[in-house]
Amino acid sequence: MVETSEVVIVGAGAAGCAVAYYLARSGVQATVIEEQDVAGQASGYAAGLLNPLQGHGIPGPMGAFAWESYQLHLKLWEDLQEETGLNLQGRTISSIRVAFEEADFSDMEDTLALFSATDGFEARWLNAREVHELDPRITPKSVGGLYSRGSAGVDSYQYTMALAEAAKKRGAVVRQGKVCGLEHSNGRMTGGRVTGVKLEDGMVSCDRVVLAMGPWSRQAEPWLGIYIPVDPLKGEILRFDLPAPALDYDLSGGGGSIYAKPDGQVWCGLTEEWKGFDRQASESARRSILESAVILIPELAHAQLVMHTACLRPVTPDWLPILGQAPGYENVYLATGAGKKGILLSPGIGKGIADLITKGDTELAISAFDPQRFTKP
Ligand SMILES: Cc1cc2nc3c(=O)[nH]c(=O)nc-3n(C[C@H](O)[C@H](O)[C@H](O)COP(=O)(O)OP(=O)(O)OC[C@H]3O[C@@H](n4cnc5c(N)ncnc54)[C@H](O)[C@@H]3O)c2cc1C
Secondary structure, eight states: OOEEEEEEEEOOSHHHHHHHHHHHHTTOOEEEEESSOTTOSHHHHSOOEEOSSSBTTBTTTTHHHHHHHHHHHHHHHHHHHHHHOOOOOOEEEEEEEEESSTHHHHHHHHHHHHHHHSTTOEEEEEEHHHHHHHOTTSOTTOOEEEEEEEEEEOOHHHHHHHHHHHHHHTTOEEEEOOEEEEEETTSSSSSBOEEEEEETTEEEEEEEEEEOOGGGGGGGHHHHTSOOOOEEEEEEEEEEEOOSSOOOSEEEETTEEEEEOTTSEEEEEOOOBOBTBOOOOOHHHHHHHHHHHHHHOGGGGGSEEEEEEEEEEEEOTTSOOEEEEOTTBSSEEEEEOOGGGHHHHHHHHHHHHHHHHHHSOOSSSOGGGOGGGOOOO
């Protein structure tokens, strides 16, 4: 019997699972096809920081969409936890940017102004004594810093799993398979309609296809005869057990970042390297992350390393996502290229693509992400 589905989504990262979830909420049945595991790539290992006020294209073409996605996150967590029983660890984040010399304060002025002016966010200067009162483990070399509160955090793995589980409970199918091509109604890759997805061991017929393949999106260029410029940016993180008490603040400064997790672990990072599809955790990254983390919390030099992860961010030439209808195709959609913000942006990606499929349009600010903006060099 030929397998069929209203919509096939290729890729079960945060993007693909969010599309499946929002489609399911609109009553549309989708099949998500994943080559490996749900949340098995960057979506399961990301730091999970959701900062809608800063990053590539913010303020600018990404600003409104980042804010909309952030608001969707805040509404989503309770529903997802209730529907799936998974603990997403959704929370508001308190951070300290640590200054090591007077000159560091000028780099923090933009954040102070931005956080102070935004509802639900706050920021204030700290002197050296106040930094140590907040946590005496922070380096004595600090001359002060900036306290801020208002970004959010989530456990990326649990969050992505919850999207997939909640979509399944509403009728979606999530299954293993490697997609290796598309079936075209005209038999050629010249636009028009796609009628199915080819797997290594079969075929799934469908009315619509969503390609949410993250850093592997270029695989689909020959399937469609179009240009999908997404490249992998490698990132590594070290996870430590920091002896109690749990750290209450994310820390940054001196080239390092430390993310405090509700289970008492601290995650340190992050690296950024263009190394193709290399996903090996490297000794050089381990050394450089540890060196910069120890600058912030010297005690980390003796903490137990519990995990070292390496994975790939899907990055486009303008650092903006690729969202919308594939050029020349009436029933193929691209949901990729969210770069360093793919967890933050995923509810916007999911809802935006689900709106396009069910209503032909969306109120979300995705016009700057039109796949047509790139032409083959
Ligand atoms: C170190 C690090 C830290 C990060 N921290 C943050 C953060 O704090 N906040 C934030 O918002 N973002 C963060 N990100 C970015 C975020 O992780 C990514 O943008 C996001 O996970 C991308 O999601 P995705 O679904 O597009 O891709 P992926 O998670 O890569 O999922 C794509 C899926 O498609 C599957 N696939 C590909 N080709 C096929 C095929 N032919 N057939 C079947 N399946 C296929 C893959 O197996 C994969 O599972 C971080 C990334 C890294 C690397």
